[in-house]
Amino acid sequence: MRISISEINQLISQEMLGDGSLISVLEEIQQRYRYLPREALILASERLDVPLSQAYAVATFYNAFSLKPKGKHCLQVCMGTACHVRGSPQVLNRIETTLGIAAGETTPDMLFTLETVNCLGACALGPIVVTDGEYSGQMTVQKSDMLLKRIMRTEEVKKDG
């Protein structure tokens, strides 16, 4: 994804330049690029007159921010308590093995990013896996295989077509 300085400047709108807006600014940038590009972090610290060390501290403290680009598809496995007692560790394990990456990592082909989340609050459906914002409930090892296969197949089709 191309990083545009003028676009980042636009994301940092005037009304955001008040006290305590660092997190809101970073949220905007994160939402646009799905990570915080180095240039954006530097620019945000300059525009907001906040030391870069503080911007970096905030960017690395909160789970919602990432300093690395994310893959095309984002898989989130809910690790909430209800999902845990219903078997989410097995599901996560299986996805990790299949993709060959650990939670928090992105596949080398930039196709998948695997993350864990702390409770999405849809506990009746646990274990839950969210793929690109779409929830799949009552997941099993088998269903997670099917889920991955489906995404991979559509990617294959796109590549061939």
Added chain:
Amino acid sequence: MDRINSAADFDRLRTGLQSDYAPDHPWITVCGGTGCRVYGSEKVWNAFRDEITNKNMNATLTYDLKMTGCHGFCEKGPLVVIRPMGIMYTHVQVGDVPEIVAELANGRTVERLLYSDPKSGEIIEHEHDVSFYKHQQRLILNLNGILDPFRIDEYIALGGYTSLEKVLGSMSPEQVIAELKASGLRGRGGAGYPTGSKWEMCRKQPGEIKYVICNADEGDPGAYMDRSIMEGNPHRVLEGMTIGAYAIGADQGYVYIRNEYPLAVKHLRQAIKQAQEYGFLGTNILGSGFDFNVNIKLGSGAFVCGEETALMASIEGRVGEPRPRPPYPTTAGLWGKPTNINNVKSWASVPIIIERGADWYADIGTETSKGTMIFSVVGNINNTGLVEVPMGISLRELIYEIGGGIPHGNTFKAAQIGGPSGGCIPAQHLDTPIDYESLTALGAIMGSGGLVVADEDTCMVDFARYFMQFTQEESCGKCVPCRVGTKAMLETLKRICAGEGQLGDMDYLLELGEEVKRSSLCGLGQTAPNPVLSTIHYFRDEYEAHIVDKTCPAKVCKALITYSIIPENCTGCMVCLRNCPSDAITGTKQEVHVIDADLCTRCGMCISVCKFDAILVT
């Protein structure tokens, strides 16, 4: 919409709206809570809309359609309730919609979609007769299945903002605080501090600028009632905050909400906009001269930000690290100004207390814990959902009458209350009344109301390890006892689960746990050892099995179990063999298969695919 500038304006508006939203108006209500949406309730809503318009059913069918907030009975979603009768349909799919509409036009119900009581097998037509709802006392959640959260008009018609009008028109701030104190309301965020007293302290602080904050950083895994309240009835939270701001003397409020809750954020944003348009927020509210506004601040995924000093640091745009108290936020809070922080449920209780009166409210509950409490009953339980009950109800009633007991004929082992800060309550204490003091005495805490049911298949050592892993990851790292202590406790628990536990590990965990509790800076560290301490207290035998016998009685800890095939059950269908990711299963068609324990990674794939219960875990 016109701005309301006086009590007379408000009365006129409300009277007008009451005829639009009469209690006997026929509605088809589709649950739009996050749980039901995952099950596909939006598609169901669309199907109803198409069915009604396409067939021009409106001519014969007088029902209007709406999507409400979370009904609470998440296990049975998507839920559809026909009002005013209260006919409840469960697991409704798009294909069921034409039949429901056709039968409704004929005054009949679709029996196969009605709730069937798992104990008696009886078919129950009405929502209020279902045992899940029958034993509840819904004060905060009462409008959740009724209101369209996007329509402020409906909230007003059903009595919304009358408490605010009462407060601004006829009560002094001191009278509001006295009413709150008399009600006995205690903070619903977990600590249980008396709300009225907190408000009083904040009011008495000198200074022109004060803030109120709604803590909606619902981080406890397994708790989602705050989200449901904000999704289903956001105006009640805003009304409560406005009343609180008036009592305290604040003119600015913040809602600090998790960004994992996009729907709640959306509903809250819309509610703020509508309240501003009517003048329930803004300057000169209802012509009273009182000014108040609310901003939303999104949390960025840090559990520690539920702690009030960390939360304020986060609103200020900094790293969410807590600081020592005192000074308490009521003295020096957000940007150093006196600040009153309450949980979503506490704020939502305020309009109810003002409307019904402190005496009425104080009659509900126990001597020291007044009113109702909302629990999210989740885990290994039949009726997963949100439950609002009077304080003092027994765990047994909550789990068996409302929760419907444990699925698959399994036995109850423990209820984990209070999330990563809480503890486990075992079967022998099922009859304990639930209130702040009793739970603390048993080693749990009320917390924000997460209640996770563990059954015989839950390993309590692994459960404790799970929570310790959670708090260790979420520890902000500022103070040593929490940063290093939780890590050391986690490593020990991991060793025990891996079959490398040593005699003395339990004593070490107990000693270290007490120390972390005593010396940590904030609530996160001060409560983090609770899940470990309470599981050692009640389930010492399970720890001993792991440490001494190197077995996991619940058959969860991978290093301590082996998978094998039960020859009598195996039909030789080859399904497990084909699906095994590590090629650990051998065999041929119609011959009993064999699992190679050395190759087996205990991933559970074979169990999930075997249709003949032929996989044995020992």
